[in-house]
Amino acid sequence: MTQTVDRALVILASLAEGPASLEQAANRIGVHKSTAMRLLRTLEEHGFVHRQPDYRYRLGGRLFSLAQLALESIDVRVVAAPHLAALNERCGHTVHLAVHEDGEVTYVDKLESRYPVRMYSRIGKRAPLTASAVGKVLLADLPEARRREVAEALEYPAYTARSIRTPEALLEELAQVREQGWAVDRSEYEETVNCVAVPIRGIDGRVIAACSISTPTVVAPVGTLRRLIPDLLDTAAAVSLEYGGGRG
Amino acid sequence: MTQTVDRALVILASLAEGPASLEQAANRIGVHKSTAMRLLRTLEEHGFVHRQPDYRYRLGGRLFSLAQLALESIDVRVVAAPHLAALNERCGHTVHLAVHEDGEVTYVDKLESRYPVRMYSRIGKRAPLTASAVGKVLLADLPEARRREVAEALEYPAYTARSIRTPEALLEELAQVREQGWAVDRSEYEETVNCVAVPIRGIDGRVIAACSISTPTVVAPVGTLRRLIPDLLDTAAAVSLEYGGGRG
DNA sequence: CTCCCCGTTGCGCCCAGTGCAACGGCTCTC
DNA sequence: GAGAGCCGTTGCACTGGGCGCAACGGGGAG
DSSP: OOHHHHHHHHHHHGGGGBBBOHHHHHHHHTOOOHHHHHHHHHHHHHEEEEEETSOOEETTTTTHHHHHHHHHHHOOHHHHHHHHHHHHHOOEEEEEEEEEEEEEEEEEEOOSSSSSOOOOTTOOOOETTTSHHHHHHHHHSHHHHHHHHHHHHOOOSSSSOOOOSSSSHHHHHHHHHHHSSSSSESSSSSSSSEEEEEEEETSSOEEEEEEEHHHHHHTTHHHHHHTTTTHHHHHHHHHHHHTTTTOO | HHHHHHHHHHHHHHHOOOBOHHHHHHHHTTOOHHHHHHHHHHHTTTTEEEOOSSSOOOEOOOHHHHHHHHHHHHHHHHHHHHHHHHHHHOOEEEEEEEEEETEEEEEEEEESSSSSSSSOOOTTTEESSTTTTTHHHHHHOOOOHHHHHHHHHHHHOOSSSTOOHHHHHHHHHHHHHHHSEEEEEEEESSSTTTEEEEEEEEETSSSEEEEEEETTTTTTTTTHHHHTTHHHHHHHHHHHHHHTTTTO
């Protein structure tokens, strides 16, 4: 679109192949060296390229700080919304989007079931990490040490007869979740609700959110819910991909 | 320097504060929204910004791939050279710059001692990881698991009477190196040579190279060498800082 | 000392980037 | 349901700024 910016970005990308002198850089994008110099100077002023003592240019530290900030500033909800809507359209059940926040699960988005019997929840509602499918998915991705630390610190109330009651049991289940790539909640929080969840991953591969389908036990037994996992996984994959900007 | 590129980079940096609509972005840098749009489009074509489903712009995945590539393409030698020269000027001893390569240490730069009795070495020379101060520094930064793995795989020849002979002894010493931030070699490779080394860190904090001062034992005992450590640490810090592009 | 290489700078041309204004799809309101 | 307002998009004419050229200068090699 705009020629100048276009050239500047091409020259920046070309530096990814390795440091270059002024003339090399100019040749790479086919412009006069004076033009390349002005572009590189501007990039340098902003820290996107760095000048080595031998006068060659290389990629600069600003790229790192920006990449770091980008990870934090991205809003998952917006990216996920249409995909969740499509999933909800297909299966008709309650769909949730949740993130890990202060030792609890927070539901940041929700689409209502089309079935007459619905489970209660709302956006902003919080749930225990120990007794929800989304909680397990979010915990399972933590590094081994941190996972153990969190598991030890959590409380394990008996929400139902099936609730997980010990750190050991939780860690064992998390290992399984890591392996199979999805988690299930069989009436572990509310007696009448089952749930399956899958991870949504950020650009760096880390889990940033979890996406789930929840159903009252009277509407769908766990077996029925399991058959929805492929669709759920596809949805999460689509969100992860788009969230990554297609590149990365 | 060039107005267009300058504006594009400012708009890019402003997105680090969070996603923005077209008008917000235009206001942030004080240009007409049509101008901002052209800039953002160009940035988008190159993947530096990404458009969310709600039409807002956020930082794009290209930043991550570039940041990744930058880590690999940076040439430590060029950045370190003047600092090493200054260090050599001050202390008069042999100064080395070394990196970890294929299970050995490779000296990538060297400045000669001003003393008549000199140790032998040259750029490109390789040395064992187990019996050199630079080797210990480079090993000490590896993650725990990888460190143990490498330690197990290495050989432990008796270069001298003081050479480290077992993985256990090496790992114990590496723990100390991690703690104190520098490593020493007391005639462990060559009977007549002592050496102290410190790490040079990349933008991500990982050790990318090691810098050392080596002396024949007849010129300086270990005690004398230890007094040079602060200067050595300052030198390494200066290199690390410049290597990071001043930002990051 | 001269030559050569490469980064730097001043200059004039003209193209490309800019701001304006009109368009259109969308949502909210009455 | 019509109107209003918001915001992204597009076509256009102007001119400012980006462009290539050519000359300068410093450092290294022969």
